[in-house]
Each structure stands twice: as C-alpha cells, then as structure tokens.
Amino acid sequence: MMRRLAEGGAIDRSQERTVVVNGVSYQGYAGDTVASALLANGLIAVGASSVFGRVRGVVSAGGEEPNALVQVTAPWSEPLVAATLLELPEQALEVSLLPGLRGRLAGDDEQRHDHHHAHCDLLVIGAGRSGHAAAAAAVAEGRRVILAERDFRPIELAGDEAIALPRTTALGSYDDNFVTLVERVSPVRRRLWHVRAGEVVLATGAYERPLVFPGNDLPGVMLAGALRTYLERFAVAAERPAVFCNNDRGLEVARLLGAAVIDLRAGRTVVGVEDAGEDGLSVLVAPLEAPADIERIECDVLGVSGGFDPVLDLHLHRGGRVRWHEGRACFVPDGALPRQRIVGAAAGEGLPAVQAHWLLPGDESQAFVDLHRDVTVAELRRAVGAGLQSIEHVKRYTLIATGADQGRTAKTNATAIAAQLLGSGVAEVGSSTTRPPVEPISFAALAGRARGERFDPVRTTPIHPWHVDRGAVFEDVGQWKRPRYYPRDGEQMDAAVLRECAAVRGGVGMMDASTLGKIDIQGPDAAEFLNRLYTNAYDTLKVGRCRYGLMCRADGMVFDDGVVSRVADDRFFATTTTGGAAVVLDWMEEWLQTEWPQLRVWLTSVTEQWATVAVVGPRSREVLAAVVPGVDLSAEAFPFMSFVDTAVAGADAHVSRISFSGELAYEVSVPGTRGLELWAALWSAGEPHGVTAYGTETMHVLRAEKGYPIVGQDTDGTVTPIDLGMDWIVSKTKPFVGSRSLRRPDTMRPDRKQLVGLLPDDPALRLDEGAQVVLDPNLRAPVPMAGHVTSSYDSAALGRTFALALVRGGRDRIGHSLYVSQSGVTARATVVEPVLVDPQGARRDG
Amino acid sequence: MAELRRGGSLSQLGLRVMAGGDAAGRVERLLGVPLPQSPNTVREGVLWLGPDEWLIVGRPEDEPRLREVLAGEGAAVELSSNRVSLELSGPQAPDVLASCCSLDLHGDAFPTGRCAQTLVAGAPVIIERVDDRPGFRLLVRPSLAMYVESWLADGIVGLA
Amino acid sequence: MTSVFEQHPDFLWHAPEPRSSYDVVIVGGGGHGLFTAYYLAKLHGISNVAVLERGWLGGGNAVRNTTVIRSNYLWDESAAMYEHSLRLWEGLTEELDYDILFSQRGVLNLAHNLGDVREGVRRVNANRLNGVDAEWLDLDDVAEFCPQVNISPELRYPVLGATLQRRGGIARHDALVFAVARAASALGVHLIQNCEVTGIELDGGRAVAVQTSRGRIGAGRIGLCAAGHSSVVAAMAGVELPIQSHPLQALVSEVLEQVLDCVVMSNAVHVYVSQAHKGELVMGAGIDPYNSYAQRGGFHVIEQQMAAALELFPIFATAHVLRTWAGIVDVSPDASPIVGATPVDGLFVNCGWGTGGFKATPGSGWVYAHTLATGQPHELNRPFSLERFETGALIDEHGAAAVAH
C-alpha cells in the first residue's frame, strides 16, 4: 500500500482536487496526476487486462504506461487516456477504468481545438537537463527557439524569441524538420503546432524497462524509477518497498527508498510474485542458478528496473538508424538526421550498464512481456516455434507492442527474448520501427477548426443573393453552388425543369454562367499556342469572332471544352468548364513553360473578374436590345459566334452570341462587382417578355436536346473527340496535344463507344443516367455491355423522354433498336442522331 | 488583439513583361515606379508576383494604356474584380494568420513591404504586410472571401 | 474473452536454405507473391518454387493496407478479375484452414454530388450485368444500412445516396499472410526471407537467374511481385514499366467498443473507414502526389483525412489516432494492374495494383500462377498486358473524376 507523505513533493497541498473513479471520489492536489492521486489514496489496481482479465495496477509515472488507461467521462469525454499523464484539473474529473482497455465514443467533441503554424531556428523536444541546456544556449545566441516538454511543470526559459511549451508532446517528425506538437491548452483543449525548424534537438530521455519474470503483472509491481518519481514529485510512497534490478540506477532507487534489493547481477532473480492481500506482495526470490531454492521477500511494492530504452520515436519517424548497444542493452541512435541532434539519455548518454538476463527462470506463462496486450513469454516461445524469425512477425502473431500504449515497456524485452529463443542477436531479430503519433491524438484535435463552414469553401457568384432570394435549389459543382432549378410554389424538380425548358425555347430565359472558367491569353504567339492545345485551329479565327474548342490530354482523350474569342490579333479570351477552370489554366501553363517557352504568350485567370449571364431564347434579342440600345443586334450585324464590347448598366460589357441550347442566345459578361446589377438590368428588361430564370438542370436538358456533350458527364476520360462525333472540330492539318494518340490501333477502332441519342420505346420512360446498354435483352451474367446512358431527360420540346449514350459502334446503329438495363429491368430504345431538336439549326438566329 | 475588416474596392491590373527589357522600361516610365525585382516585395502599389509578373494595385493606370506601351511585348489585364481585399491588423494579427497559414510571418522574415502568394486554409491568397502594427492586406478571390474571413474571424476568437 | 493469438496455429512455415535453382522464382513475398507460389504448387503441380523476400513475408503493402475487399469495379475486365478474387476470398478460410477473419459486412460507397450519383448508378448497373452484387441505396437506405453516417443536408457535401456491395468487407491482413505462407510452405514452396534481389541475369535475351544477397539463384521463369519496388526490380533486367511509386497513408485508432459495422468509402470527401475485428477504426488517406520509396507521407494528408472523416462521422471526434503509416503504391497510367509477360523472355511482371492490391491477392496469384506455369496469360489477365499502353486499349478505372459543367 502506498500513501501520501505529510510533506515533500511538487504538489500544491493548498489546492485540493477531486478525481471520481467509477463513481467514487478521491482527493488529490494540484500537481497530481490521476495515477498519483489514486496511489496516494491507496489504490493501485486500475482494471482488468485485455485478454486474461487479470487485475492490473499502475506501472509507470509517464507516457509508457501500459495498464492505467482510463476513460474520461466528465467534464469531457475521451477514451483511453494515460492516467499517469492526466493532470488533475480544477473541476472534478470523472474517469472510469476500462475493463479490457476498450474505449467508448460518446458523440461529437464540442471543444475548440486550434491549429498553429510556427517557425524557429531551433526546436528542442524535452525540457530535461540536456534539452533545457540546448535551448538556453540557443536563446542566448538570439536564435528563435521553441522548447516543448510533455510534462506540466513550468519551464524557465527567458528570451524575446523563446517559446517554452509545457504540456506539449511532440507527435511526429516529418521531412525537412517539420515537427508536429500537441499542446494541452486546457485539460480538454488542444493546440496542434506545425513547427518548421532550422534545427531539431531531441532530448526525449529514456524509458525504464521492466524485467520479465513470473508474476510481474501483479498490481504493485512497478518501474523502479516510477517509485522514485512518486516519492520525489508526488510525495507518495510505500512503507515496505523492494527493488529488483539489473543495473545501478535501480540500486540507487532502492537506496533512496530504503528498499530490499534483488540484484540480478548478484545472481538472484524473482521466480514468482504472490498477492498477499492486505499485506501487499510476497516476492519469491531464488538464485538464478537454483530457481527452486526460494526465499520470500514481503513488500508493498516491487520496483523493477531492467535497463533503459532511449526514446527515439522522432528519430525513427524519419528513418533514422539505431544500433544495439550491448553494454547498456538498448538501441541507441546510429548518428542523427541532417540538421538534428540527439542529446542526453535519448542518445544513450549516462545510461547505466546493464547485465541483461532476458529469459529468467520460472513459469513462462506467468511472465508478461506486454501487459497491455497481455502477452507472456510462453506466447513468444510459441511464436518462435511456429517458424517466425522476425520481430515483426512475432508482433503480429502475438500482438505484442501493438496496443494503445505503443508497447513502450514491451518492445525491447520482446525483441531480446525472441532473439534469445532463436539463438540470434537482438539486432538481427530487428528493432521495431515506430510511427507517428508519439501519443494518441484525437480525430477532433487533428481536424482542428476545419469543421462546418471551414471544412471546405462554398463558392458563390456575385449573383448568388438573387438566386437565394428566388428560392433556387442549388447543386454542388466542385466548390461552387449553382442554381439547379427555381421551383415555384410546391413544384418538384421535374415540373420546374419542364417549365423552365419550355419558357426558354418559347420565350426567353436567364442563367448565371459566372462559374465558367475564364482565361485571358495575350501575346504575339497566342494563336499558335491555342493551335497546339485545341483540336481545331485558332490562327484562322478573326478578331471579333468566337469558336468552340475541345482539348485533349496527350492520350487523345477529351478533357475540357469551351469557347475561345479573339479579342485582338494578340489576345484571346477562353472559357472552360466550371470544374476545369483551374485545371485548364495549369495545363496551359505547363505546356507553355515546360515545352514551348519560346512562345510569347501570357496567361491570366480572369474567372472571377467577369460575371456572366446567359440570355437565351427566341426573345433574347429583344431583352438584350433594351440594355444595349446602341448596338445593332441584327443577325447580319451581330452574327452567331461573334461578340461585341459595349456597356451594360454603366459597366464594361463583353457580349457574345453563343448558344448552348440551339436557341438565339447571348452571354453577357461584366466585371464581377457589377454582376448583380447586370442580372437586375437584364431581368427588368426581360420581365415584359416573361423572362424565366433557369438552372443547371434546364441547361443540361437544352444542350442534350441539341446533342452537345458535357465533359465529365458524357465523357469519362476514355472518350476521344471522334467518339463524340466531333470530327468536324478535329484538325487534320495541324498537330495538337493528343493528335498522335488518335492514330493508335485502339483509338481508330470503328466499334469504339460513340455518342448517340436514344429514344426509349416508351416515351414516358426516363432512363437512368448510368443505365447500361445491351444488345440482347436476355440477361444472364456476365452480360456483354455495349455502353451506357450518360444523360437522360424528359423533353418539353420533344414531348417525350430521350437520352444520350455512349454505345459501342453507336453511329452504325442509328435507326436500330437496342436495350437498356437499369436496376434489373430492361427497356427497348432506338438509336438516333444525338441532335434531336432543330437539327437544321434554324432557331439559332431567332 | 487583432481586427479584421473587408477592404474597399481596389483597382488591380495584372502585368506580364520580361523584367529589365525595353517594354518593362516603358511600363516603369508610365507608372513612374521601378517594377520591384526582388521576389515577393512591394513598391508603391506594385506587387511582385513572379519573375515576369506584377500586380498593380490602387493606381490610376488602366489596361488599354498598359497594353499600348507594352506593344505586344507583354500582357496587361484588368483585374479589379478578380480579388477583394481583407485587412487584418493588431499585435496578434500574425497569430491569427498562423492558425491557417504556414508562411513565416515573423517581422524579420516578412517585414513591411513584403508580399507573398500562399494559402490560407487551402485557399489561394496574396498576403501583403502593409505596416508594423502589424497590418496585413489579403487579396482573395471574391468567391473565397467569406471562407477566408470565416477562418480569420475564427482565429481571432481562438486568441482568447 | 479468448486470447487473440489462439487463432494462429502452432506452426507456420519452414525457413530452408535456398537451392541453386528453381523452376519458378518469385520476387517479392507479399500477398501476390505468396498466392502465386501457392497456386503454382496447388493447381499447376509446380512446387519447385522459391519466394524471395527482401525483408519479412508480408512486410510491404500486405500488412500496411486497410484490407477493404470488394469487386465492384466499373469495367468488364476489372470486374472479372476482382470478382474472381472475391470468390476465392469467400473460400479462403476453408481452403487454407485458417481463420483470416474475412467479414462480408458490406462496402458502402457514398455519393455526394450528381456526378457521383451518375457514376454510382452506372457502376451498379454494370456490376449487376457482370454478375457482381451491387445495389444503389437512396438516402433512407443509407441511413438504415449505416446509421452512423451523417446524412444531414447541412453537410458541405451532403450524402445523396450510395452504392452497396454486400459481399464486400474486410479481413485480417496478418492472418492472410500467415495463412497463405503456411499453405505454400506446406506444399514445398521455399519461402526465403532476408533475401534481396540485386540483379537479374540475362542469357541471350532470356532471364535465367537472379543475383541475391544470399547468392545466385537460377530460375526457369521469374515472376516479379514486388509492389512498391516494381520499377526498381524490373530495371535490373532492363525492363521499363509505366509505373510511378507513391506513398499511400493509413491510420488506426485505439481499440473501441463497436461503433461501425460496415465499410464506408467516399471518394468525394476522401474517406474510407472500417472498424476492425479487435475494435480499432482503420482509415485510409489520400495518395501523396510525389514519387517516393520512403514509406512515409505528409502530415497534412492525415489532417485533411480527419476533417473529412468528422464531416461524415462526427461520432469519431474523440477517438484517437494511435498510429499512422504509409505503404508504397505502384500507380499505372490507367489505375489498373499490369500482369503478364515482359519484353524479356522468362521474365513476367505483376504490378500496378495501385490502392487495390490487397483485395486482389488471391485472384492475382491465381492468374499469375497460370501465366508463370504456361507462359501464357489467363483470359482474366490477358487484357492487363503491357502492350495496352501502345495500342491504347486501356482499362481506365480512374472513372469520371472530372467535375465539369
């Protein structure tokens, strides 16, 4: 039994604290951990073990604790926290012991966890003697220093450029001296530091290692150094301690505590420990050479020390090397990484010589190597007997060192015992690597503030408030919110879309097209540049005219499309798809800079410089006329695929006559800040003509009725321009990126999947987008598939449903029937030309 | 202590021209300011964005005039609507930024007169250090401004 | 509670000294290599086979992956390959007489935008016609199947539906490695560990032996199965592969009481997660963009992964990340594997599985054993040849990744 001493320690007896364990209150002081408070109250058992359900006790006073992991239940909720690190907060802390060490999740974490980026010349991990000295020296030189220490004791480090962080654990070490730290800002709040350091000093110390002997898992068997810590720091001690060790450090503790000593170096070992109830432990001691020759030592606690393991996680995270140090019986760093130093005990400095006896006599099924995972020497022997020679296999066979305690007290013992069983050296069996994080960190702390509205941007156009005001239903297109349709009272989407489609083809509609990507292309070689990237030619495009263009990747597959306008001899304006805006600009820059640096061309993203409104339908000319009174909008003066620069509502405006619906249509662009005014002006001008706002869904229907594909919907990265039936736009006379790929055997196959229209026999049946095309309605798997439905709608203009599909040899099937399979049902449809509305293009000029 | 507010509208012009060439000289004469040659520095409203790229902020010149003096040897693009400005200032402004930006904002590393294109919570921004209070101006795409503001405002809350 | 180690038998495999030559030498002792050796011995009567492993068996991607097993691939060629593999999985526990903890708990693939929905419906329809079980779940079905998923419309990218493959699931990767290695060893296959291949010996344009850290080993045929190092090993024979190697990270939580009983994947929000048998949450993160053999990736990838996970599963907020790690994935241009002959006679390659390798191990080993035994591809791996990059007949499993309007 341990108890609190009347004086001494680094606790503040003037501040009482409370910890409630499984509903029972215990008193402690400021400066206590949950573990020290429990021990001070005479409690040593902390729960049942994971496999055998054996009672276990506190083993350590630090981050290596295998047993005393608790579930915090109030004032916050957190699974599996080491009681040896958990500081008693001002508020009463409620924890429950975890049978089987299985954590519980109790819902979202309402706490605030911050992230912080920091830069320094020197980052020191560990504020022990060596670490503090390194930090202080650098501070004296005027360097920017961060000193991080896991413990909660205050750190003295004065200097303008010095940051001392107690309660801060270094979690992981990454390339180029990027180190993550977690600071316990409050008992529950975390701040995750992202530190980029010029130099890193690892002063992380060493963990004491237990000895592996029968009965070593009984509550009361603790690390010798932990006994010292509990005495010196927390003023908690046992009346009758004993110490079992193989090194001088253990002996020192024994002297300090006045403990009975069992020294392996003197040829004495422990062959068993018995629970003597109120009387504590009865330790069965025998000579190594004569294990049956037992004497008993009665004690309250048995401190054990089997040597020390430098804490090298951060070194190992980056692939740092270690070597086995025979004299100290531990892995020590084999050099440091560039711009890093390892100092103090972490480097093996000052660690005592150890006389290692890994495999001690006695019942191996009672000798625990891993207390957390409940693995004994017997299991290790079984693993080795199964033919396993690598510690990694042994770990996986036994689960040694894979628990929430990271196996800190188990790893070296397991490796060395396995080596001894195999008759090989420790280093040959392998030093198990460690991976970040050094201590468990909650998902919420890692996510930080990137929750809710800060998870990912919601991008909206300048006209967005109008859409919201009119009750638009939005669609996510990448990060953009685009109006999908504008339902009127009680209207469902299908009805709204039919209404919007009819309104556009029958009168005039308006759509916010501001999200389209826009790129300004200037320079004397701009036309040549575009010639090389687009499948069609741009040197022949006249100033004031526009041209539809497709781009392929080098593999010949379509990857974006848009309209290119020639603004001047040396200036073009290109649009991209909404999702393609950034990608296409990057793509252009890549070719320009890396392949064609000799071309004098300069590219600028102007996506958000311009807000764009599409005015579409037979009455669009009248609407536009009202806002650009001075411009001759006649078909002759302002032909299809041309543009004029003018002013609308007092703003510079770029008006193009382009159409994605087959109707007479204009796209009007003004500087983004004037976008909402533009929309309002056009809306007022449109109201006498019954203008209707429409969204992406209607836009999709209208374009599909004309057979215009949408990149990413009617293509999937396996579709060439030829497959889309766009031979007319593929230059035969100039090379372009991807042109060579169109001459490969597979891309020239006549039976490639080609874009065609489909008319279901049942004109009311709207096929599923994603339905599969089959040639034989007799479905028995595996059924050969001939393609799939890419777009499918109910058409107001056609008075029936229709679809676009990619169909194997589709062009040759026009006029023939095939079948479409969706959700196990098969429907017949006729293959048709993809242009279903106004194939002659008569509506284009209004 | 830190304060965040949305800046007023700013004229912005994108400039692309070979540094040190004749055309650059003509531009400099038009502006009356030498184009800053040192990466990520600002000179009288002219921000270095790249070895042949500058952003001209809050100045009276316009795109046609610039294109005229460039005479095909570079590019000029009107960009006043392409980004909005956010102003963040106060002693703890660097801490607020450090909650969502990995740039080293220490006074020695990023003094007044420096600018940088970087990321704030994943969103591309141009950050300019405008004074020693310290004050920062962030130029952000309008569609991302609310998101960036949300992060910065949250960073201010986090100071408490 | 029973001891978790009781699942493993008393004996696993022998550790023989290498012979001077073998009928077939397999380079790489991961899941693919071990299954290849096993099926060579079991189905083709070729047991004079060595599996050469640079480190320890399964020490590469086999034990680093998140063990998601499914066969709901889009294209016929992939669906056939992965479905064959899934069928083998369904018999492995019995065939190998080893509880590999294969649990067909269902794999959900969430759709968060209209493009995802189209893609999901397309895949479900294609899967069904290919004889692969697949269902499309609307939002209510998703909520019923996996009540833990946040289906709030307030999400940044609300869940709109999901594909479900009920036969998909997870297994215990360590157990799989132990099981197939034991079975191969029992059939006489030599499993040679700590044996690094340092060269491939050619004779008149034919690969005849490998140089290793344990000496020269002659080979009738050589099968490369060195995922993560495919390019490096192939280069020893002068063979170039259209492969790039990237870090792929994953992470695991502490052991938790049951909170999730299916596999959930979300491409748009970048999450895949399951809860393993012992109770830890296992999650995969995104691929780091650069080439690397360092088996580590960037921390920001993990942070983004956590933010995404909490979008979908706020209940995970207080769970702790216990360990993160990275494997090396071989990525091919069309995100499909390369299994078959190389321009060097006698040298065959099995690589490019990207993130999909673990689920394919039995199927891959099965077809590769056929290829190594007969010198000819099996029908299932014929489309996965190197030549496809010349002809253009790719099997592009990237899918419609682009979001465009």
Next chain:
Amino acid sequence: MLLIPCPWCGPRDEVEFRYGGQAHVAYPADPEAIDDREWSRFVFYRDNPKGRFAERWTHQHGCRRWFNLVRDTATHQIAGSYALGEEPPA
C-alpha cells in the same frame, strides 16, 4: 510536408506546389513521325528510380513558375532546384 525550394520565392510548404513528375522529358519533335511504341513511351512511361530523381514542380499557389528539382525518392532529401532547360546539379 516537404519544404520545396522555389527558385523565386524560397522554401515553401509542399502544399503550395504541384508535382510534375520526371524532368527532362521532351515532347517528341514530330509525334506523327514516330511509331506507336515510341509515342507510348512519351505518353505513359516515366522514370521511377529509388534514389536521386530529377523532377518538375510548379509553385502553383505562389509565383506559378515551373522549375526542376533533384530529390532523393528514398530519403526525400532535396539537393536543390534549378531552372527548366538547365542541367541538374552534380
């Protein structure tokens, strides 16, 4: 999180950059003149060494310049950046 030395902006976090794979791969002078095999090498094949690798990056969210970098793919050690068109440092 690599720290990439942009030749213009100095060292910046990896997330500001986009990776461009192997450096010094020239676009075929006349794609139409080469056979399918040769063309496929350009489109699909890139070196993938374990060790020193000359590769391309662009400072996408910074100065938007492409440049070359020599990096060790086994250790992530960066030897340095250099301009497009220059030879890698020894």
